Amino acid sequence: MAEETPWFFLKWFAPSTFENFDWAFPVVLYLLPAVPLLFLLKWLLTFKRQQKLDIALTKTDLRSDPLSVLRFLPGLVLFFTFLLLIIALARPQKTNEKVEQWxxxxxxxxxxxxxxxxxxxxxxxxxxxxxxxxxxxxxxxxxxxxxxxxxxxxxxxxxxxxxxxxxxxxxxxxxxxxxxxxxxxxxxxxxxxxxxxxxxxxxxxxxxxxxxxxxxxxxxxxxxxxxxxxxxxxxxxxxxxxxxxxxxxxxxxxxxxxxxxxxxxxxxxxxxxxxxxxxxxxxxxxxxxxxxxxxxxxxxxxxxEIKTTQFKDTTDFYTVYLKWAIAFLLLWLLLKSSFMSNILRD
Missing domain, CATH: 3.40.50.410 (von Willebrand factor, type A domain)
Known part of the structure; x- marks a missing residue:
């Protein structure tokens, strides 16, 4: 991935891009599987604790509204926000190492x-x-x-x-x-x-x-x-x-x-x-x-006596994923204040 590629390009999420990265803190990437587990746990707790109202309806009155799936969108946006923050914390970078012998x-x-x-x-x-x-x-x-x-x-x-x-x-x-x-x-x-x-x-x-x-x-x-x-x-x-x-x-x-x-x-x-x-x-x-x-x-x-000099030129790319995370966080705040968070849950 060229350094001058704008941060909002989707190429930053291509598998080939991640293969070429070095990671300053690779241990942080182990937190990625914890994100879906955290959201699953939240959903289970919410499902048990939420109040339920029994309503008797005839079968002919039951209808499925496609707009109802939009209620999952804010949670999904927040999910990707956490993933992007973890990637940014792991600090992806590229290092060009030159060795000169003289x-x-x-x-x-x-x-x-x-x-x-x-x-x-x-x-x-x-x-x-x-x-x-x-x-x-x-x-x-x-x-x-x-x-x-x-x-x-x-x-x-x-x-x-x-x-x-x-x-x-x-x-x-x-x-x-x-x-x-x-x-x-x-x-x-x-x-x-x-x-x-x-x-x-x-x-x-x-x-x-x-x-x-x-x-x-x-x-x-x-x-x-x-x-x-x-x-x-x-x-x-x-x-x-x-x-x-x-x-x-x-x-x-x-x-x-x-x-x-x-x-x-x-x-x-x-x-x-x-x-x-x-x-x-x-x-x-x-x-x-x-x-x-x-x-x-x-x-x-x-x-x-051959003397070796090594030069390392390191370029960080964590800002790209941090910007994506901020963008998703702002989108989540926007959706949270919209009608999508208030759609009647089944």
Missing amino acids: TEGIDIMLVIDISESMQIQDFEPNRLEAAKQVARDFITGRFQDRIGLVVFSGDAFSMSPLTTDYDLLNANINTVTFDLIESRGTAIGSALAVGTNRMRESDSKSKVLILLSDGDNTAGNIDPITAAELARAYDIKIYTIAIGKEGRVPFGTDFFGRTRFVENTLDETTLREIARIGEGKFYRAIDNDALERVFQEINEFEKA
């Missing part, structure tokens, strides 16, 4: 290795595609956090600045390939420097850098340890993930279609030291499931 958010920079060794197939379908998938899943689980993306091989390249446009971020992740950067190698230090540069002007209370790599630092013009210390100077926490197995790992096929194996090495010591300097944590992921668990754990560690 958070200051966290700035997160994903730094992903796209060097040639990320094509190794000890992950399904390979290391890079597995990393891209868990990154997309990680982004999906965030709420109002700004997330950026840096990729690196022999050099580092910023794919996306810090943003809350997760659709754009996922689109950028989908375009990541091994051919984005021509220079070969693994420039871990340069990648950390580019990620730090993207985050250094951030005024967020929490800044996180997640570095994912499968090799040694073999390129770039900045040492990884120096880059980690620079990042920590800007209050950036660093998580490092060493992806892949060491030793013989599958890498494509030979001329005859047989699986080719290559030797893979990984500088776990440097990644551990980077995480220690960045006051984060080091992880080792050797398959898809392990990599997913790593990102799930980081997701739990770096949860922003």
